[in-house]
Amino acid sequence: MNRRNFIAHGCTACLSIAVAPALLTSCTSTRYITGNMEKDGLRLNKSEFKTKGKGSQAYLSFIIVRNDAFKYPICIYRFSETDYTALWMRCTHQGTELQASGDFLQCPAHGSEFNNKGQVTNGPADNNLRTFPVVVSNNDIFIDMRKQS
Numbered sequence: 001m002n003r004r005n006f007i008a009h010g011c012t013a014c015l016s017i018a019v020a021p022a023l024l025t026s027c028t029s030t031r032y033i034t035g036n037m038e039k040d041g042l043r044l045n046k047s048e049f050k051t052k053g054k055g056s057q058a059y060l061s062f063i064i065v066r067n068d069a070f071k072y073p074i075c076i077y078r079f080s081e082t083d084y085t086a087l088w089m090r091c092t093h094q095g096t097e098l099q100a101s102g103d104f105l106q107c108p109a110h111g112s113e114f115n116n117k118g119q120v121t122n123g124p125a126d127n128n129l130r131t132f133p134v135v136v137s138n139n140d141i142f143i144d145m146r147k148q149s
C-alpha cells in the first residue's frame with residue numbers, strides 16, 4: 001500500500017469510528033418514563049410508544065418505566081394497539097436488574113435471557129419473569145400491581 005492509499009483508507013476508517021457510535025446510539029435508544037402511580041398500579045398513555053417513522057406513524061416495541069415507588073423498572077412490550085406485556089426487570093436467578101435489548105431481556109450478571117413475554121430462553125435462571133396484568137382502554141394502559149403471575 002502506498003502512502004496515498006494508506007491516507008485514504010486511514011481517513012475512511014477514522015470516519016467510520018467517529019460516526020458509528022452516533023448511529024448506534026440513535027438506533028438503540030431506549031425510552032424511559034415514570035408513569036403515573038395510582039393506588040393499585042401504574043398508568044401511562046399509549047402515546048408513550050409513538051415514535052417518528054418514515055412518513056407514517058411508528059411505535060416503539062418497548063418502553064421502560066422507572067419510578068421511585070418500586071425497586072426495579074418495568075419493561076412494557078407493545079405487540080399491537082391492544083396487546084401489551086409488563087415485565088418486572090428483576091432476574092429470577094439472583095435478582096440482578098435486567099437490560100432490555102430489542103425483543104429480549106438479558107442479565108448482565110450471568111447471562112440469563114428472557115423473551116418479550118417474560119419466559120426464560122437461556123439460563124442459569126430457570127423461572128420466568130414476574131409479569132403484571134395489563135388493562136388497555138382507549139388512550140391508557142394500566143399496569144395492575146396488585147396481581148402478578
Ligand code: FES
Pocket residue numbers: 091092093094095096107108109110111112123124125
Ligand atoms: S443474576 Fe441474572 S443470571 Fe444470575
